[in-house]
Amino acid sequence: MGLSGSGKSFLSRILHEDLGFEWLRSDQIRKELAGIDPNTKASADYRQGIYSQEWTKRVYQELMRRAQQIAEQGKDVVLDATFLESWQRNLVRDSFPQALFLLAQAEEKEILKRLRDRKDISDAGVEVYLKQKESFTPPSYAIPVNTQRSREELKVALQEILLQNGWRGTLERPE
DSSP, rough: OOOSSSHHHHHHHHHHHOOEEEEEEHHHHHHHHHHTTTSSSOOTTTTOGGGSSSHHHHHHHHHHHHHEEEEEETTTTTEEEEOOHHHHHHHHHOOTTTOOOOEEOOOHHHHHHHHHHHOOSSOOOOHHHHHHHHHHOOOOOOOOEEEESSSHHHHHHHHHHHHHOOOOOOOOOOO
C-alpha cells in the first residue's frame, strides 16, 4: 500500500520475481474491466471516470476475487494497490486476517521524480499523488518499507519481514 509513486510496484515485482508470489495489480485490473489496453493511458480528473468511487469498488472487489482464487490454490499473492481508504483494507482483512500490509515509502523529491519519469501502466501523476497525500493516513498495522534502496537490499528486507511474520515460502528464486 502507499501513495502513487511510492514504490508499491517495485516491491511487488521483487515479491513476484524473486520470492514466487502471484502479482495482482489494481492498475491492470481497472483497465481490463474498462476494456482498455493496459498500456493505454486513461487519465481522468481525480476520482473521475474509471477512477470514480464506483469504479474503484469494482476494481477492489475483483482484486479480492482473484486473490481468493490464488490463495485457494495454496499460492502466495501480493496485491499491488494504494489501499488508501479503510474500506479497501477491510476487504483484505475480512478475507485474509493474517495479511501483511507493507507501506511503500520514499522521500517526496524521489516520488515526484518517479512520477514525472514514469513509464508504466499506472495513470497516476503528480496531481494524483498530491491529492492522495492530502487525505491519506497510514494505518498503525502497516509495516513501512523505504523503497529508496537497491533491489537486493529490498529483497533481503522483504524476506526478513515475511519470516518475522510467519511466512513459510521459499527464499530461493522460483524456477
